[in-house]
Amino acid sequence: MAIPEQESAANGTGPALSHAGVGTAAWVGRDIPRKDADRFVLGHIDYTADMIAPGTLRVAIVRSSHAHARIGRIDTAAASAAPGVVAVFTGADVRACSAPMPTRVPRERFPGPVDIWCLAADEVLYVGQPIAAVVATSLNDAEAAKSLVEIDYDMLEPVLDAAAALAPGGALARADWPTNVVARDTIRQGDLDRAFQAAFRTVGGEISFGSGTSAPMEPRCYIADWDDRASHLTLHGTLQQPHPTRWMLAQVLGLREAQIRVVAPPAGGTFGLKMVGHPEEALVAILSRELKRPVAFLESREECFLANAREQTHRFEIAADAQGRIIAFRNTIVADVGAIGAGGGWVMAMVTPTVFPTVYDVPNVAVDAVAVTTNKPPWQGIRGYGKETANLVMERAVELIAVELGMSSIEVRRRNLLPKQAFPHRLPSGLNLDSGDYAPALDQLLDLFPLDEWRQRQQDADSNDKRIGIGFAFDLTPEGASFPGSMQAGFETSTVTVDPTGTVRVATSVTSPGGGNETGIAQIVADVFGLLPDDVTIIQGDTDITPFGTGNTSSRSLMFGGAAAVLAARELKSRVAACAATLLQAEPGELVFAQGRICVDADADRSVPFKQAVSTIYTHAYSIAADIELPLQVIKTYRSPNIRHVPDEFGRISAYPSFPYSVHAAAIEIDVATAQVRVLDYAAIHDCGVVVNPGLVEGQFRGAVAMGIGAALWEELLYDESGATRTNRFKSYVLPRAPDLPRIRMGHRVTPSPFQPLGTKGAGESGFGGAMSVITNAIADALGEHGRHVNRVPFKPDRLLPLLAGALS
């Protein structure tokens, strides 16, 4: 299959509806509705919690009420005797019948021993950490008995912020570790000191980010069913990564993978939350095996808000020459990653430094990052995965240096964007940017966003009443995370089968978070065979019938899982072509697969239905199809040629293969009396390479923008002085709703990735960081000269009001 026509997707109108000519794509680039849309809309989909069968035992979890303590005596007698209660498990019980949960990365990366149990065994590390599990015949009984579990705590000093964690001689967040520093990175390129000395202008700043969370509509749920006679476990769950979860369970339970089936039913959103490593995944499995009955855990919304992320501070400095060329950038990052659990959320803090200096060509770069553990809840994966903060800091730095240079920030961007011919381009971190066409994207944005009109409105506004701010921001989102030594190792696998009736099945290791990747995979596979997407069934999320792979993270679904499916489909196509060539008395190379038929390229009257060729292979295995390998099933793994796990000359690896980017413009209004911010206008240009389904990409991108606006303005997890999460409901952690958002106008650019068979890049997270950044820049713009003091995201009005007062005085 050739790389499909790109222009069709580029202008957002989609290709013509008729089948395209020979060798071109028919379905790639088309905006078809997602598969099973009707079933989702009509409520005919069973989510995990819908699958809790009658008779299933329910778990309520007794969680730590202290941020840091040693656990003393736990008295479970009263709870065990409560109505409906079947068992009460503690950390000691779990330790007696299972092994620790494997962490997602090698243990040697941590400064101390990392035995992570699904119930805290000796020491609790955050408010909300599971300590005991009450199992009862109903959730009501389990919840009611929770308060009867008595726990003696021996208090330890909690570490509740990064400053305390780094204070010399300060308290330790984990008693048996010698330090609170869990990871560091140092990135160097060029000669910083010389560049800063030689600079025409330099400026620095500080930006801190509050904690955020993903808050999917569907909270987590796991159902474990141990079949004692067969010694077999089935786990249904809200899982992005069923195979890594099976790997984790095999180790915790001491079972072979063949004894475990992990199923991920359709998901109601995840945004990174449902990656492997939550204690309850292991807990229900242990409980089911011990109790020999099915056991389910259903997360409450309050528990869902324990998922922490993003809290960090950046101190940066940027230098430019007299021509407005950025010659140096340096940045120090301190991230508070909370407690370390079995999940890999803390890795996000180590992704941030690798993204600098994003889309700009900066010769001298230094980034120092440190991640510290504290006694707050562990970081959990969240869209952006650390890239969003890097983009925001870079975009602020560009704005600040533009002020120093007396130039428009748009002009400064133009003078520093990497040109199209500079790709592939190695970032100082070792990441290898695949492709980009940044400056034309900026031009395209200015066609979409009426800048002059907004500047006029800004001037006309009564600055004592309303301030209008206009912002711009680029966003570079590395996608397809492939970390060595982890179960996110950077390959995905698809098994494609052509069944006897001539329909196609794709069993793929990538799962769907609810975003529609199954539809995109069906489109690209349909194009290989010249079939309809409806002829292609996508099977996901079942370790018994899908091949091994990471699952759904880092926008990898089409990039990896789709590519593997295409590779397998192409091989099957050649087998079917061999049979058709015999039937048509033609050469296989002359055949074209289109509209359900296989025809001779030069003579359209000579054709055979695809189904007939397939049926012939299945029914004439000793004659016509004697040389065709059976079954018509091929399994392929896709590895990206743009991932490098062998360190380069600078000792760096490249763990992301694909680099979608976007450029955003926004106009906002600040009410001077209250510092309330309203987003008035929003436009963006997005480039994720070849677009398989514009509607799905736009849906993902608009969702990312909405999430980014929310993270810039309203969403923040807050903790009280004891380390407890204060924002544990949607009435205190506020997501944007439709009336809070402007219409998001969006255009596509298509710069194919040269490293991916279809030219696609990841689409899913892309745009989140750009939205956070553009709102930040627009707010700073509204504050005029005082905008340089913007230093904290999100911009909650109580923090913005003093800045506004400074701008007015």
Next chain:
Amino acid sequence: MIAHDFDYHAPRSLADALALLGQADAAVLGGGTWLVPNMTYGRQRPSAVVDIRRLGLDAIEIAGDIVVGAGVTYRQVLQSEALRAKLPLLAMMAGQVTGGPQIVGQATLGGSACYANPSSDVPACLVALDATLRLASRTGHREVKAADFYTGAFQTTRRPDEMLTHMVFAPPPGGAGCGYHKLKFSTGSWPIVTAACIAVAATDGGPRHRLAVGGANAVPVLLEIDGRDPDEAVAARLPSLISQEWSDEFAGAGYRRQVAPAIASRALRQARGAR
């Protein structure tokens, strides 16, 4: 999910309801938009719940005074032409309540009045309208002015054995204007500061304003201001009246006191213009 066991009652007479309230640590259930989540989160654990749905408290009567039953929902307020004509402020307030039909059609004015959440719309509106609250118990009935009803955040003078049955409003004089302005940061946010205002034309020195500010303080703050330019008076008097400033996850200490005068002025302006 509610973890504890409790008795549910839906009595058919007020006397039965009041008898139940007198016996146990019972909670009154109106629309349940407060009580049910609070019980779910274990913040309230009543041993009995007394549902008012069969007590006929969902009527709006307009005959001289305006009598609004404690079980009247925001939607009923919005659907009553007569009420909107007589008490437009109440309709303005109800029209700005978010949460969709699940809240607007379910939550009751009486429930909000009694829950006394500083962040809710209803209490300050009742104070601005100088409402009289009728409370009933086994031992008798009494009437309390809204301004005297609120004693603290989530606290009122209602005794546990009492039930709010009606809110009584005297119709504002002809020509009175009203204004309602609410600051909230996003659609899903609680009100941060609300201002409800009635402006009555006076013959000398401009209109008289009765202004109640909600959200900013543990209890609604009442100001009565005369004159054509009340903004100065608001700016001078309001911050010091916010003696127990409310703060929460949305805005910390100092914010509400600082912005309250601006919100109040917007309601005042609306009341003067909307006459």
